[in-house]
Amino acid sequence: MQNIIYAAASLSIMGLLFALLLGFASKIFAVEVDERVPKVRDCLPGANCGGCGYPGCDGLAAAIVAGTAPVNGCPVGGAAAAEKIAAVMGVEPASGDRMVAHVHCNGGCNAKDKAKYEGLQDCNAAIRVAGGPKECAFGCMGLGSCVKACAFDALHIENGTAVVDAEKCVACGKCVATCPKKLIDLVPAKNVVHVNCMNRDKGPAAMKVCEVACIGCKMCEKTCKFDAIHVENNVAKIDYTKCKNCKMCAKACPKGCIEPVPTAEEKEKFAAMQKAQAEKAKQAAAAKSADA
Amino acid sequence: MSFAFPEAMGIGEIFSLAVAAILVNNYILVQFLGCCSFFGVSKKTDTAVGMGMAVIFVMALAAAVSWAVWYFILEPLGLQYMRTIAFILVIATLVQFVEMFMKKSMPALYQALGIFLPLITTNCAVLGAAITNIDSGYSFIGSVVYGVASGIGYTLAIVIFASIRERLDATADCPKCFEGFPIQLIAAALLAMSFMGFSGLSLPL
Numbered sequence: 273m274q275n276i277i278y279a280a281a282s283l284s285i286m287g288l289l290f291a292l293l294l295g296f297a298s299k300i301f302a303v304e305v306d307e308r309v310p311k312v313r314d315c316l317p318g319a320n321c322g323g324c325g326y327p328g329c330d331g332l333a334a335a336i337v338a339g340t341a342p343v344n345g346c347p348v349g350g351a352a353a354a355e356k357i358a359a360v361m362g363v364e365p366a367s368g369d370r371m372v373a374h375v376h377c378n379g380g381c382n383a384k385d386k387a388k389y390e391g392l393q394d395c396n397a398a399i400r401v402a403g404g405p406k407e408c409a410f411g412c413m414g415l416g417s418c419v420k421a422c423a424f425d426a427l428h429i430e431n432g433t434a435v436v437d438a439e440k441c442v443a444c445g446k447c448v449a450t451c452p453k454k455l456i457d458l459v460p461a462k463n464v465v466h467v468n469c470m471n472r473d474k475g476p477a478a479m480k481v482c483e484v485a486c487i488g489c490k491m492c493e494k495t496c497k498f499d500a501i502h503v504e505n506n507v508a509k510i511d512y513t514k515c516k517n518c519k520m521c522a523k524a525c526p527k528g529c530i531e532p533v534p535t536a537e538e539k540e541k542f543a544a545m546q547k548a549q550a551e552k553a554k555q556a557a558a559a560k561s562a563d564a
Numbered sequence: 565m566s567f568a569f570p571e572a573m574g575i576g577e578i579f580s581l582a583v584a585a586i587l588v589n590n591y592i593l594v595q596f597l598g599c600c601s602f603f604g605v606s607k608k609t610d611t612a613v614g615m616g617m618a619v620i621f622v623m624a625l626a627a628a629v630s631w632a633v634w635y636f637i638l639e640p641l642g643l644q645y646m647r648t649i650a651f652i653l654v655i656a657t658l659v660q661f662v663e664m665f666m667k668k669s670m671p672a673l674y675q676a677l678g679i680f681l682p683l684i685t686t687n688c689a690v691l692g693a694a695i696t697n698i699d700s701g702y703s704f705i706g707s708v709v710y711g712v713a714s715g716i717g718y719t720l721a722i723v724i725f726a727s728i729r730e731r732l733d734a735t736a737d738c739p740k741c742f743e744g745f746p747i748q749l750i751a752a753a754l755l756a757m758s759f760m761g762f763s764g765l766s767l768p769l
Contacts, residue, residue, distance in 0.1 A: 275642065275643070278642070278643060279646055282646075282650075283650065287653060290654075294657060294664075297661055297664055298664055301669075302668070303667050
């Protein structure tokens with residue numbers, strides 16, 4: 273009996289002493305944690321997928337409270353999580369447009385090869401071997417570094433060039449960082465018209481290396497009524513804030529490098545419409561000069 | 565209640581004890597205690613060094629406190645059979661303490677070690693050191709030195725293995741079926757074999 277009492281008492285007293293010691297220590301070694309961090313952390317899905325670019329949901333929560341990450345930084349949580357986090361942080365939820373990644377290159381099988389490439393099937397490796405296997409120094413090599421970087425299966429190589437599946441893309445930005453030619457950027461999801469070329473060489477040089485390269489002819493610029501597309505550095509660029517998705521520039525482009533690429537029928541219709549407009553303008557000018 | 569303390573140890577004895585703990589009876593490579601954290605933390609040399617430091621600290625303190633608990637509480641009260649649970653209590657408290665301390669003063673290391681810091685609690689190496697102290701009848705100074713030396717032996721093994729592992733992952737041309745964990749296990753086994761060379765080493769001090 274005595275033994276049992278000794279055993280129980282000694283262990284209980286030791287346990288109590290250690291607990292007091294730990295409690296004391298936790299006060300001394302208390303770490304200042306912003307109370308919003310666990311609250312924000314609760315609003316996140318907790319999958320630790322890394323799609324936000326931060327180390328796990330804990331990392332993103334800390335970054336949001338520190339102000340280095342946007343409130344809608346979690347692509348998996350989406351708008352629902354963003355609203356809850358905005359409530360915790362006391363700010364208005366960002367009413368931004370949904371962004372998706374886009375690869376600005378249609379080269380691939382349309383672009384000429386410098387030589388047969390036999391090496392690591394990775395763009396970041398290939399670019400170190402004389403700038404990659406394509407003649408075009410700016411174009412997609414189609415070796416799939418971006419495909420490997422994407423955690424959401426949103427990138428695939430089609431016809432030798434990378435293509436983004438806008439349904440699956442969550443705009444985490446990993447492919448943007450991975451592409452050694454810097455061909456990928458984030459565009460608003462509602463914009464469907466894109467210039468698929470980044471070749472900054474002059475027209476004849478660009479034509480030599482790729483069938484669908486932008487030659488800087490400015491037909492698109494002349495056609496656009498909304499001042500949304502301009503040719504800079506021998507390549508067309510769209511201002512997405514002004515673009516109204518009318519697709520006229522795509523139909524006007526002689527090389528077919530603006531997406532959505534028009535079918536032959538559409539091009540005919542467009543050419544006919546342009547002719548009709550030119551006729552009308554001539555007649556109007558003639559009528560004016562007749563009046564005057 | 566009668567207290568019975570072991571006799572004091574000479575400086576020569578203590579020194580040869582330390583060498584034995586580091587090389588001859590290395591906790592991971594010879595006694596095979598504490599292997600889970602050994603394989604878990606040895607991905608990078610920096611985190612391995614940090615983990616080693618934490619283990620040295622915990623082992624030294626655990627050796628001291630468990631020695632005191634044995635000779636002041638358990639033996640006098642005839643509670644030798646409570647040894648395991650009492651020592652685990654001590655070690656758990658110490659590891660909690662180390663965690664709090666690290667979180668406050670070394671947050672980067674705390675983030676790097678992650679789950680492995682609480683794993684030291686259930687690490688058989690720490691309990692093994694505490695129990696070996698008692699079974700071999702070391703004095704208080706001897707126990708503390710043994711604890712520190714065991715920690716140093718652990719650190720030595722984990723840092724060597726981390727460097728090997730870094731090289732294995734980066735450069736080795738490995739058959740596909742051995743890539744990753746299998747070849748690391750084989751490397752650890754070879755390392756353990758090399759430490760067999762120390763067996764039987766005793767310093768005439």
